[in-house]
Amino acid sequence: MELRKMWFVKNLNQCAKNCNLLGCWKWDISRIVMRQLQCRAKYAVVILNRPITQNQTFITNLWNNACLRVTVDGGTAQWDNFLKELPENVQKTIRVPDLITGDFDSIPQEILQKYEAINCKVIHTPDQNHTDFTKALMELNSWCKLNNLEIDHVITICQSSGRLDHIMGNIQTLFLAKEKLLLGLKTRLYLVTDDSISWLLQPGDHIIKIPEQSQVNKRAWCSLIPVGETCSRITTSGLKWNLESQSLKFGEIVSTSNTFDGSEHVTVKCSNTVLWSMKVPTLLGE
Known part of the structure; x- marks a missing residue:
């Protein structure tokens, strides 16, 4: 568990350093x-x-x-x-x-x-x-x-x-x-x-801050959907089922019904635009 946490922090720090470059976004x-x-x-x-x-x-x-x-x-x-x-x-x-x-x-x-x-x-x-x-x-x-x-x-x-x-x-x-x-x-x-809230993640690096209610909710979910084209390479951290330089494509792998691992942030590095969706329980007053 400690090794996984250290890897996540290292990954997050690296993504944060890259945010000074074109193609990196922070989402809160x-x-x-x-x-x-x-x-x-x-x-x-x-x-x-x-x-x-x-x-x-x-x-x-x-x-x-x-x-x-x-x-x-x-x-x-x-x-x-x-x-x-x-x-x-x-x-x-x-x-x-x-x-x-x-x-x-x-x-x-x-x-x-x-x-x-x-x-x-x-x-x-x-x-x-x-x-x-x-x-x-x-x-x-x-x-x-x-x-x-x-x-x-x-x-x-x-x-x-x-x-x-x-x-x-x-x-x-x-x-x-x-x-x-x-x-x-x-x-x-x-x-x-x-x-739920959905938006597009353009090619590049993304740091998504996860609301506390989504972190702790047992039924919280998230997804990464390639729309209109294949996402040839995507890497994530902070998810229960992370992707490591994988391809997302209809007819092959599409990351639906994923969830969070309890981290405060999710990082996504994608080669092509993908649709990110996530559950936010407070929208319905949960």
């Missing part, structure tokens, strides 16, 4: 999942068209502490439904959306008119070459430029249930945000689904 999601730290982060919240299942207190704090709040098409109705479930005294404290976007094929007209009446900015994005999520990021970026607002994170509330093509479309938007520079160079994009 505590500023977006912990209420007491949210006020220190500059982030936007995007609500897509799926039921909001997370803990009410988490969502209301995340929303109110954001620099920018966006609802996307039918996501506006989902947000309105969420508000109706809150106690009346809490409803009065909730800030209105800054921006409502979409092609408006899934939002009831009475909901759209309701939010127009309280002076929410509404932008119709009819272009069918992109999903409403992708177009919402474009409008979000334009808003930030126009208002001289720099944000570090975009947290997207969505779902991993329902239509598979919509789920894959959300992952496609993660790639487009990176490849087409839909957001600022330093802005990081996350998908929040139920009790």
Whole structure:
């Protein structure tokens, strides 16, 4: 056990030294999942068209502490439904959306008119070459430029249930945000689904700080998924089942249903982009 710990610390230190080089990232999601730290982060919240299942207190704090709040098409109705479930005294404290976007094929007209009446900015994005999520990021970026607002994170509330093509479309938007520079160079994009958070790890070295609740939760899980291409070489530390210069490829090995070994950090060195997902129990109030 002591030898394994020494190896992990050595690996972590080496990765930290390399962080001065291009292609190394540190990830700490505590500023977006912990209420007491949210006020220190500059982030936007995007609500897509799926039921909001997370803990009410988490969502209301995340929303109110954001620099920018966006609802996307039918996501506006989902947000309105969420508000109706809150106690009346809490409803009065909730800030209105800054921006409502979409092609408006899934939002009831009475909901759209309701939010127009309280002076929410509404932008119709009819272009069918992109999903409403992708177009919402474009409008979000334009808003930030126009208002001289720099944000570090975009947290997207969505779902991993329902239509598979919509789920894959959300992952496609993660790639487009990176490849087409839909957001600022330093802005990081996350998908929040139920009790998990997902984002892309680009080729290079990564140090991921694991929230304490994920470290100790017996049902915590994580995964590393190659999407769109094979990851020809990946090495990790801090996982129960680590990878050592292995290839990740559909039809061969894909690291699903992995978990943590109790360490404070996970390190990942990958040759190709992979999708990282992890359970964060507090999102559901566990």
